[in-house]
Amino acid sequence: DYGNAERNSRDNGNGTMEAIYFGNIKVWGYGAGNGPWIMADLENGLFSGVNQRYNANDPSISHRFLTAIVKGGPNRWAIRGGNAQSGGVSTFYDGVRPNVAGYNPMKKEGAIILGIGGDNSVGARGTFYEGVMTSGYPSDATENAVQANITAAGYATGSTGTGLTPGTSVSLRATTACCTDRYLHHTGSTVDTAVVGSGSSATEKGNASWTVRTGLGSGSCVSFESKNVAGQYLRHQNYRLYLQANDGSSLFAQDATFCPEAGRNGQGASLRSLNFSDRYVRHYDNIGYIAANGGSNTFDSATAYSDDVSWLVSSPWAS
Structure with missing residues (x-):
C-alpha cells in the first residue's frame, strides 16, 4: 500500500x-x-x-x-x-x-x-x-x-551492456568464487548449475545454452528459451526455476520474464523477476531459484547473495 x-x-x-x-x-x-x-x-x-x-x-x-x-x-x-x-x-x-x-x-x-x-x-x-x-x-x-x-x-533497469539482446544465444556463468566453472543449465525440467567445458558432451553444452527472447511478459525485459529444447523456457514456480513449455498463459509469460540489470557484485548481469521484483535468479546449492536478499527460505540467505545473483554473459556452449 x-x-x-x-x-x-x-x-x-x-x-x-x-x-x-x-x-x-x-x-x-x-x-x-x-x-x-x-x-x-x-x-x-x-x-x-x-x-x-x-x-x-x-x-x-x-x-x-x-x-x-x-x-x-x-x-x-x-x-x-x-x-x-x-x-x-x-x-x-x-x-x-x-x-x-x-x-x-x-x-x-x-x-x-x-x-x-x-x-x-x-x-x-x-x-x-x-x-x-x-x-x-x-x-x-x-x-x-x-x-x-x-x-x-526515462526509468530503466540499467541493463545497458549486459549482452542480453533478444535473438542472440548465450551461456550464463556463475561468478561466486566457489563456482566459476558452473553455468546455468537444465537437467530435464530442473534448472540447476553444472560444470561445462570444452570436453563436455554436446547435450551438456546445449543444456547450458539459451536463446534470449523479448520478454514474454514485458517487451522491456527478456525471456530465455532453451537452445536444445525449442519452445521451452526458463520460468519460476514457487520460487524454484524450471524449464517448461510455454502454455500461452499470462501467468507463464510473467513467470518466464526477467529484467536484466548490472550485476549486483559488479560483474555481468543480474536477472530480476518481472512479477516478484525483489527476487533475482540465484544459484543456491547448485539449484536455480528466484531469491530475495534475506528471508525465511534457506535460498534467501544473505550470505554471498550479490555473488550468487550475478552472472557473466558469455558465448553459448552450443552454436
Missing part, C-alpha cells in the same frame, strides 16, 4: 483509508486475468471497482515500471494506471463509492503509509520509487501531464 491511512496504526473501520494497492491477492478484490492489479485499499477491503471482489474492467498489469493512481472525492473515486516508461495512463474505474456499508461518506484520517496496511500489517514485498499524495481531486489532464513527465525521466 501507499497512501492515506489511520493515524494510530489500527483498523479504525470501513472507509478510514484510501491507499494504492498493487499486487495479485484475491482475498478481497481482483480484476481481469491473473493480476497483478491496481486496487484501492479503503480499509477492510481491496476494491477493483464499485463491487466487492471481481470487477472485469480492472486489468492485469505487467509493466516493469508502473504509474498507479487512486483518487477520491465525495461519493466518487477512480483507479488509473499506465506504463511509467511510455504512453499515457488509462482509467480502469471512475464512479461512485463501493456499494458496501461504511464507504460513503469516507472517513479518511490523513496519515501516510508505504509498504504496510493501515493496521501496520505486512503482507507483501515490492519496489517503490516515488509517490505523492494530493489535496482535492486532480483532473485527468493534470495526471496525464504528470505521466508525461514520468515517461520523460
Whole structure:
C-alpha cells in the first residue's frame, strides 16, 4: 500500500483509508486475468471497482515500471494506471463509492503509509520509487501531464551492456568464487548449475545454452528459451526455476520474464523477476531459484547473495 491511512496504526473501520494497492491477492478484490492489479485499499477491503471482489474492467498489469493512481472525492473515486516508461495512463474505474456499508461518506484520517496496511500489517514485498499524495481531486489532464513527465525521466533497469539482446544465444556463468566453472543449465525440467567445458558432451553444452527472447511478459525485459529444447523456457514456480513449455498463459509469460540489470557484485548481469521484483535468479546449492536478499527460505540467505545473483554473459556452449 501507499497512501492515506489511520493515524494510530489500527483498523479504525470501513472507509478510514484510501491507499494504492498493487499486487495479485484475491482475498478481497481482483480484476481481469491473473493480476497483478491496481486496487484501492479503503480499509477492510481491496476494491477493483464499485463491487466487492471481481470487477472485469480492472486489468492485469505487467509493466516493469508502473504509474498507479487512486483518487477520491465525495461519493466518487477512480483507479488509473499506465506504463511509467511510455504512453499515457488509462482509467480502469471512475464512479461512485463501493456499494458496501461504511464507504460513503469516507472517513479518511490523513496519515501516510508505504509498504504496510493501515493496521501496520505486512503482507507483501515490492519496489517503490516515488509517490505523492494530493489535496482535492486532480483532473485527468493534470495526471496525464504528470505521466508525461514520468515517461520523460526515462526509468530503466540499467541493463545497458549486459549482452542480453533478444535473438542472440548465450551461456550464463556463475561468478561466486566457489563456482566459476558452473553455468546455468537444465537437467530435464530442473534448472540447476553444472560444470561445462570444452570436453563436455554436446547435450551438456546445449543444456547450458539459451536463446534470449523479448520478454514474454514485458517487451522491456527478456525471456530465455532453451537452445536444445525449442519452445521451452526458463520460468519460476514457487520460487524454484524450471524449464517448461510455454502454455500461452499470462501467468507463464510473467513467470518466464526477467529484467536484466548490472550485476549486483559488479560483474555481468543480474536477472530480476518481472512479477516478484525483489527476487533475482540465484544459484543456491547448485539449484536455480528466484531469491530475495534475506528471508525465511534457506535460498534467501544473505550470505554471498550479490555473488550468487550475478552472472557473466558469455558465448553459448552450443552454436
